[in-house]
Amino acid sequence: MPMTRPKTRIQQRNSETILEAALDVFSAHGFRGATLDQIADLAGLSKPNLLYYFPSKEAIHQALLTRLLDTWLDPLRDMNPQGDPVAEVMAYVRRKLQLSRDYPRESRLFANEILQGAPRMRDAIAGDLAALVAQKAQVLTQWMDQGRIARLDPVHLIFSIWALTQHYADFDVQVRAVLGEGHDPYAEAGVFLDQLYARLLAP
């Protein structure tokens, strides 16, 4: 009974394959836009076989969201209160931008969920995420009090980093359509965001 925790190696591998396929489909079409047929096709399994590994469509989606949140918050967790303030914030920006570049599907999965009111993530957001932001906002405030970075609303500063980095994954189609051929959006964004936060944070 692989309800909660698959045991054998084959089960592990198949669960993995399913989640990988599901990430593709859910991130591209949203929860309701995705179909089990699409996921099964992409995973190379039959639909009933899919439902042997996960009890429902909802369960697959939930599994993706759960594993996502941790990855998503890691870069912020890594912001070190002992480090150099400007360098720490800018390193956070770079890590977050890399995350958008390397895991755009995860970013879009998350965006789809929030955009529609976070029906399956409300608790996690009001809980873990809000707590982490509060904690890091305190660190930022301390740095501001010490005059080591410019005084700004620390929470909105964090929002700005989320907005500016996730934009490149979530609005990828628009970014590429506007830039046209021959551009590397993430490379250009890296340069631009470096300049932006260097200017913004300077005390």
Place this chain on the structure above:
Amino acid sequence: MPMTRPKTRIQQRNSETILEAALDVFSAHGFRGATLDQIADLAGLSKPNLLYYFPSKEAIHQALLTRLLDTWLDPLRDMNPQGDPVAEVMAYVRRKLQLSRDYPRESRLFANEILQGAPRMRDAIAGDLAALVAQKAQVLTQWMDQGRIARLDPVHLIFSIWALTQHYADFDVQVRAVLGEGHDPYAEAGVFLDQLYARLLAP
């Protein structure tokens, strides 16, 4: 036959009511997540009556997107090449933030569409939108050449304005959950973005 252009006053009013209801539902659940039942209920009409005014679900969605794009680009169009550079950009930021505050549903409708690869807007984005951005990027570049604002990638500067302002509408749930009670997100964002762009644009 109200296929393309309703004629009588009642038809006008009912079309309006339907689009208003549809905006609510599509922006909250995405295209596939929305159902005609929900829209009909909200509009106070029967489902077949809905389909008397619009030939299909797709057509309702299309009508919303078409009327949206213009409204969405107006603030950028209004950026005046003859005005004071810093003031013009900052006025654009404010107009765009107001748009997010006053029309969050439109913002989310747009975000849903782009997020899922813009299947119904690709042409408009690669066309009108890209052209307008190219034109305004030229204005920005001129201002930079004249040393009146800091030198930055003009297109990514525009992206940053989109990302930072739309974030407050699109991720509203997250913003409010993180801020907690007793906050006015848009007022705070207004202050923050003023500071950000003042620092960023200073030559």
Place this chain on the structure above:
DNA sequence: GTCTATACTCTGATAGAC
């Protein structure tokens, strides 16, 4: 113009053979 009734398709989930 608007409604009731209904046709038809899609999709999530289950039964049961192998």
Place this chain on the structure above:
DNA sequence: GTCTATCAGAGTATAGAC
């Protein structure tokens, strides 16, 4: 563990009365 067959429900759209 995996498949074929199938059910049940939801959802878009149409027919046809009024």
